[in-house]
Every structure is written in C-alpha cells, then in structure tokens.
Amino acid sequence: MILLGIQIEVLATVGETVQLNAAALNEMGIPVPGTSFSWSSSDENISTVSESGLVTAVGMGSVTITVTAGGISTTAEVDVICLPNLSSPSLGLKGAEEYTVGSQVFARYQLTVDNRSDYLNALFRQAPELPPCGLNTNAARTWVDNFRADGTRIYGFCALQTSDDLDSIWFAVPNGTAPPTAVYVTLTDRLCGIAYVSNTIAIAS
Numbered sequence: 001m002i003l004l005g006i007q008i009e010v011l012a013t014v015g016e017t018v019q020l021n022a023a024a025l026n027e028m029g030i031p032v033p034g035t036s037f038s039w040s041s042s043d044e045n046i047s048t049v050s051e052s053g054l055v056t057a058v059g060m061g062s063v064t065i066t067v068t069a070g071g072i073s074t075t076a077e078v079d080v081i082c083l084p085n086l087s088s089p090s091l092g093l094k095g096a097e098e099y100t101v102g103s104q105v106f107a108r109y110q111l112t113v114d115n116r117s118d119y120l121n122a123l124f125r126q127a128p129e130l131p132p133c134g135l136n137t138n139a140a141r142t143w144v145d146n147f148r149a150d151g152t153r154i155y156g157f158c159a160l161q162t163s164d165d166l167d168s169i170w171f172a173v174p175n176g177t178a179p180p181t182a183v184y185v186t187l188t189d190r191l192c193g194i195a196y197v198s199n200t201i202a203i204a205s
Contacts, residue, residue: 008129010191011047011057011080020053020076022067038068047078062122081122082192089166089198090114091185098175105175109203111146111185113166121162123189130190133158142189146171149182149200179203 009018024035039049042064049055049065057080065076094110113119119142126138133139136159144166145156155171166187173179180203187196 008077009055009079010082011055011078015057016080017054017056018078020049020055020065020067022053022069022074024069024072035069040066040068042066046080060122061120062125079122079125079191081120082189082194084192084194086194086196087115087118089116089119089185089187089196091183091198091201093201093203099172106172107175107177107179108170108172109179109183111169111171111183113169113185113187113198116163116166119163119166119187123187124160124162124165127191141191142187144169145186145188147184147186148180149184154180154183 011018020039022037024032026032037053039051039053041047041049041055043061044058046059046061046063047055047057047065053067055065055078057078060080060083062077062079062081065078066073067075090113092112092114094112096107096109099106099108123142124140127141128138130139130141133143139158140160142160143156143158144160146154146169148154157165157169160166169185171183182200182202184200185198189195
C-alpha cells in the first residue's frame with residue numbers, strides 16, 4: 001500500500017510548487033523503510049514532478065500525479081487554475097420554448113455564456129472533496145446560478161461537466177407567468193472561493 005500526504009492540491013499560478021510525500025506500508029500498515037518511488041505526471045505541459053515528488057506548475061489545467069513502488073500505484077490530483085482575474089461571463093439570451101413536466105406547461109428561457117471558452121474545463125470537474133449538491137456527492141467544482149436583477153436566485157446548476165455546458169443553461173416559469181424583466185448569472189468556483197458575475201440582460205415576456 002502507498003499513502004500520499006496530499007490527494008488534491010490547488011496551485012494558483014504558474015511556477016508555484018507543492019511537495020508530495022509518499023509512504024509505503026506493509027499489510028499490517030507499518031511503514032516500509034528504504035522504499036524507492038517513481039513519480040509521473042499525466043500532462044507535463046501543466047505540471048511536472050521531480051524524482052522526489054516536487055510538483056511544479058508550468059501551465060493551466062488539471063493533472064494526475066502518479067507515484068509507484070513495487071508495482072503498486074496511487075495518485076493525487078493537482079489543479080493549476082485559481083484565476084481571480086478571469087473575464088466576467090458574457091451572458092446572452094438564445095430564446096424561449098415551451099416544455100411540459102407532467103401536466104404542467106412551462107416557458108423555458110435558454111441562456112448562454114458567449115465567452116465560455118475562457119473557462120477551463122477543469123473548473124467543472126467532479127469535486128467529491130467539496131460539499132455535495134443534495135445527494136450528489138460528485139457535484140462540480142463550479143456551480144452556476146441564475147438571478148433576477150434584484151439578486152433573487154431563480155435556478156442553478158451544480159453538475160455541469162465542461163465549459164461548453166455554459167451554452168445550455170436556462171430557467172423556467174409556469175406558462176402564462178411573466179418572466180423576470182432581467183437576469184444575470186454567477187459562476188462560483190467553490191474550490192478557490194471565487195465568484196464570476198455576468199452582465200445583466202433583459203428578458204422579453
């Protein structure tokens with residue numbers, strides 16, 4: 001068995017480092033001295049790892065660091081993406097459509113983030129180390145919420161998987177009910193504690 005001292009680490013900027021520490025244990029859980037470890041990175045364009053387990057951020061994204069000893073491996077996830085100066089979401093309205101749930105008809109307003117390519121897919125990875133979304137213990141690292149112009153929350157998404165999913169966000173009101181006059185969205189990176197707030201757009205009834 002191999003134990004890693006860190007399973008998930010966030011590096012805020014390129015050039016930052018973190019030391020991963022591994023220990024080999026026997027079947028009784030007792031450390032095995034003198035064990036040799038080999039380290040590897042799943043993407044050296046994002047993070048490199050030295051022979052001693054020192055991880056260095058060289059680009060933005062997420063990587064898996066693997067340590068191996070005696071044919072047994074374990075991994076740690078490294079994210080290099082705390083981006084406080086990322087551009088604000090550019091929100092747009094794609095249109096509206098009717099849809100039915102059971103016997104109730106709704107008007108669904110389809111939204112998009114036009115600059116979604118600015119947001120790395122790693123922001124939407126499953127994050128079991130963070131609080132769950134209801135019963136979903138693998139909710140996304142970044143949650144997206146829709147708000148009325150006065151700050152009242154309308155609806156949200158806690159399980160988007162990639163930045164392309166920002167082209168498929170929406171909110172709905174019962175058919176015949178006036179929609180909000182204007183809305184905006186927030187993208188909340190729960191791991192880094194950063195909220196990206198969009199522009200406010202008008203919604204035609």
